[in-house]
Amino acid sequence: MTAAPEHAPKMAQASFAERIGPWMPVLLVPVLCVLGFMAIPNTSSWLTLTVSGLAMGMMIFIMASGLTLVFGLMDVINFGHGAFVSVGAFVGISVLLVMGHMTEAPSLMLNLLALLVAVVGAMIATGAMGYAFEKVIVMPVYGHHLKQILVTMGGLIVVEQLIIVLWGPEEIYINRPEALKGAITFAGAALEKYRLVAVAVGLIVFGAMRYVLRRTKIGLIVRAGVQNGEMVEALGYRLRLVFVGVFIAGSALAGLGGVMWGLYQEVITAHMGNQAMILIFIVVIIGGLGSVEGCFIGALLVGLMQNYVAFLEPKAALISNIGLMVAILMWRPMGMIPVVKAK
Amino acid sequence: MSDPILTLDGVFTNIAQYHILQGVDLQVPRRQVTMLLGRNGVGKTTTLRSVIGHWRARQGTIRFDGQDITRMPTPAIARAGIGFVPEDMGIFADLTVEENMVLAAASGPIDPGRLEWIFGAFPPLKTFWTSEAGNLSGGQKQMLSIARAMIEERKLYLIDEPTKGLAPAIISTMARALRELKAQGASILLVEQNFAVAKALGDTANVMDDGRVIWSGPMAQLARDAGLQEQLMGLSLEAH
Numbered sequence: 001m002t003a004a005p006e007h008a009p010k011m012a013q014a015s016f017a018e019r020i021g022p023w024m025p026v027l028l029v030p031v032l033c034v035l036g037f038m039a040i041p042n043t044s045s046w047l048t049l050t051v052s053g054l055a056m057g058m059m060i061f062i063m064a065s066g067l068t069l070v071f072g073l074m075d076v077i078n079f080g081h082g083a084f085v086s087v088g089a090f091v092g093i094s095v096l097l098v099m100g101h102m103t104e105a106p107s108l109m110l111n112l113l114a115l116l117v118a119v120v121g122a123m124i125a126t127g128a129m130g131y132a133f134e135k136v137i138v139m140p141v142y143g144h145h146l147k148q149i150l151v152t153m154g155g156l157i158v159v160e161q162l163i164i165v166l167w168g169p170e171e172i173y174i175n176r177p178e179a180l181k182g183a184i185t186f187a188g189a190a191l192e193k194y195r196l197v198a199v200a201v202g203l204i205v206f207g208a209m210r211y212v213l214r215r216t217k218i219g220l221i222v223r224a225g226v227q228n229g230e231m232v233e234a235l236g237y238r239l240r241l242v243f244v245g246v247f248i249a250g251s252a253l254a255g256l257g258g259v260m261w262g263l264y265q266e267v268i269t270a271h272m273g274n275q276a277m278i279l280i281f282i283v284v285i286i287g288g289l290g291s292v293e294g295c296f297i298g299a300l301l302v303g304l305m306q307n308y309v310a311f312l313e314p315k316a317a318l319i320s321n322i323g324l325m326v327a328i329l330m331w332r333p334m335g336m337i338p339v340v341k342a343k
Numbered sequence: 344m345s346d347p348i349l350t351l352d353g354v355f356t357n358i359a360q361y362h363i364l365q366g367v368d369l370q371v372p373r374r375q376v377t378m379l380l381g382r383n384g385v386g387k388t389t390t391l392r393s394v395i396g397h398w399r400a401r402q403g404t405i406r407f408d409g410q411d412i413t414r415m416p417t418p419a420i421a422r423a424g425i426g427f428v429p430e431d432m433g434i435f436a437d438l439t440v441e442e443n444m445v446l447a448a449a450s451g452p453i454d455p456g457r458l459e460w461i462f463g464a465f466p467p468l469k470t471f472w473t474s475e476a477g478n479l480s481g482g483q484k485q486m487l488s489i490a491r492a493m494i495e496e497r498k499l500y501l502i503d504e505p506t507k508g509l510a511p512a513i514i515s516t517m518a519r520a521l522r523e524l525k526a527q528g529a530s531i532l533l534v535e536q537n538f539a540v541a542k543a544l545g546d547t548a549n550v551m552d553d554g555r556v557i558w559s560g561p562m563a564q565l566a567r568d569a570g571l572q573e574q575l576m577g578l579s580l581e582a583h
Contacts, residue, residue, distance in 0.1 A: 220445060231433035235449050236418050
């Protein structure tokens with residue numbers, strides 16, 4: 001067969017602005033850290049706040065990562081996502097309470113093992129709940145945004161009430177596992193052990209999600225499905241099954257986030273997921289719909305901004321993240337790293 | 344016609360309130376290139392999309408290789424052995440050329456021999472193997488779109504206007520690739536507005552108007568009869 005013409009494009013050196021453009025969102029995190037360093041007079045305070053901000057960001061990322069995939073791949077606005085956070089927290093903490101002998105032992109291994117069991121239990125419970133939620137609540141309203149908002153909001157209320165029925169209406173105060181209490185001192189700064197664990201868990205989740213999405217065929221199907229689901233089906237893939245799998249995975253991640261968030265705040269309530277949804281939606285929107293990387297960067301920005309502003313100007317802390325969202329959307333209206341166009 | 348690979352029998356398809364297909368009867372013989380011709384808006388694309396299952400036939404039967412696929416979901420239709428190249432090419436712009444091809448090889452890893460054959464047909468795909476598909480030129484995107492359908496052996500290819508808006512050199516490349524595909528024993532249902540390409544590739548032709556096939560016969564007969572072309576499509580295709 002005769003070869004086609006090459007049609008090689010003319011190569012030209014891209015300008016500095018063009019080369020740095022794709023990296024700008026990534027650079028925002030160190031830029032914000034540097035700004036915080038300049039604004040906060042004490043280095044040890046800055047370090048403590050930075051680790052705290054990163055830890056908070058990681059936990060928001062874990063809770064939000066599933067929602068961005070559901071949003072991006074399935075075009076489903078799931079206001080019920082917060083229900084998985086709450087259920088994850090309650091199931092996980094219940095498991096931890098059952099394993100009190102392990103969490104109270106001054107052994108890091110035993111504590112982490114108990115935490116692992118709690119996290120797995122929470123993820124299984126919320127994954128199963130996600131499956132049922134998708135089948136019963138979400139499936140009938142695919143393609144109808146207003147109905148999705150209404151019906152998933154209703155689902156969230158029902159789940160919150162079920163939590164109250166099962167665990168009672170009171171807040172539950174919890175103790176972190178023994179070895180995760182307290183702080184270590186580094187460069188004169190007190191770094192809470194639990195926050196360091198949260199940073200590590202967040203990095204593991206981010207790495208695992210990137211690996212699955214970038215290096216596996218199922219990840220390829222998900223990324224392609226976000227762009228053109230009809231064509232993915234025409235290639236022979238049952239996107240419906242992938243949808244359900246993503247919904248289950250997203251729900252399970254929210255459950256993991258719920259356990260981490262509950263232990264971070266040391267108190268859990270039926271409404272904790274609903275309350276976290278504001279931060280979760282901010283992160284999903286500024287990150288760009290469907291983008292795990294954007295969600296990760298957005299979560300870190302939100303966590304850092306919240307901590308820096310709460311230290312520097314406590315009254316402004318409440319609006320700092322809304323301000324961040326407005327600024328980023330004025331800069332990039334589709335979010336930092338959009339994978340799908342807003343519909 | 345003996346045992347066609349694809350048969351549409353009285354197919355009606357609606358898109359919202361519009362009745363696009365209004366009783367399409369069509370047969371695609373095995374190992375031939377079957378042209379689907381007609382003016383814009385007569386239902387050619389809808390016919391292909393009804394076969395692949397993107398739009399559901401409201402009435403009528405679609406049989407592929409002896410199997411009724413009228414109500415089958417799109418993935419099952421594709422796995423039965425139908426490759427689809429849509430009019431908008433349907434490439435995944437944010438994925439690399441390699442990732443597009445890996446995804447297209449739905450039944451397993453890419454066959455290296457087949458990939459070399461595709462690289463022979465479309466060298467730019469080798470050059471830009473690791474580039475994002477969205478950065479390719481229009482012609483290169485069309486090459487990728489067809490290469491994706493070719494990466495695995497299919498019994499039938501549905502190809503919608505592969506030469507639309509392309510330069511003559513690339514059109515020749517497309518035509519050669521499709522001829523090669525046919526030589527391998529594949530059956531092709533090709534929607535094409537470029538009559539020179541249709542004449543060069545087509546074995547049989549079906550002309551559509553108002554959501555129906557109004558004429559079927561050998562492509563050569565249509566190509567040499569300007570009066571028939573005028574009668575069927577309201578213009579002389581020889582002018583193209």
